[in-house]
Amino acid sequence: MNDTFSLREAIYTCRAMRRLDNRPVPREMLEQLIDAALQAPSGSNTQNARWIVVCDPAQKRKLADLNRTHAEPYIAPNLANPKDDKQRRMLSAVVWQMDHMHEAPALIVACFDYPEKVEGLGVYRSAGSVWPGVQNLLLTARSIGLGAAPTTLALRDQDAVRKVLALPETFAALCLIPVGYPLGKFGPVSRRPIGEVMRFDRWND
Numbered sequence: 001m002n003d004t005f006s007l008r009e010a011i012y013t014c015r016a017m018r019r020l021d022n023r024p025v026p027r028e029m030l031e032q033l034i035d036a037a038l039q040a041p042s043g044s045n046t047q048n049a050r051w052i053v054v055c056d057p058a059q060k061r062k063l064a065d066l067n068r069t070h071a072e073p074y075i076a077p078n079l080a081n082p083k084d085d086k087q088r089r090m091l092s093a094v095v096w097q098m099d100h101m102h103e104a105p106a107l108i109v110a111c112f113d114y115p116e117k118v119e120g121l122g123v124y125r126s127a128g129s130v131w132p133g134v135q136n137l138l139l140t141a142r143s144i145g146l147g148a149a150p151t152t153l154a155l156r157d158q159d160a161v162r163k164v165l166a167l168p169e170t171f172a173a174l175c176l177i178p179v180g181y182p183l184g185k186f187g188p189v190s191r192r193p194i195g196e197v198m199r200f201d202r203w204n205d
């Protein structure tokens, strides 16, 4: 992390940054993100997360096409009838990302390498050993002035992703993170108040 950037500031302002400049990001910065991801915990410390940093334009286009295939039908009902202004703004950013994903400087795909072939829901069995690394990556991106956002829609068809990225059949692709210099503004995230989601000792009185 950047020494002048506090962990607290990163955590409290790490918005999903979907609007990204297409200016290239130096390889060293991309490696810095993966290095931070590698410091995260994993079950039994197996360290079986794998990271594909996609910068090749043809490869990015294929992943962006997969994202569109799944994002379009997913957002269509809300796009036609957003429930409030906040959702309307988020959907407009999701559409922007869908239209520009192939232009992001890097699409980072976080995977898990299982001991055997995985399919169906088995793909998500060890997802918990990948997501802490994803969060480290997002916070580090925030701290060095890069924008990033976790996405999953492009990965719904695991066979299609495996084909594009030449992944072994033991790999599950769990998160796709477009990374680049931000076009949008960072600022405080908006979340439910603590009193709504936390109890001491038990949920119901």
Ligand SMILES: Cc1cc2nc3c(=O)[nH]c(=O)nc-3n(C[C@H](O)[C@H](O)[C@H](O)COP(=O)(O)O)c2cc1C
Pocket (backbone or CB within 6 Å): 014, 015, 016, 017, 018, 094, 097, 149, 150, 151, 152, 153, 154, 189, 190
């Ligand atoms: C498990 C997970 C899956 C997500 N999948 C997508 C996705 O496919 N597309 C997308 O645009 N954002 C995706 N997001 C980003 C969330 O929509 C975003 O983190 C949330 O709206 C909060 O945004 P904010 O941090 O800017 O407030 C995903 C986030 C998580 C944690």
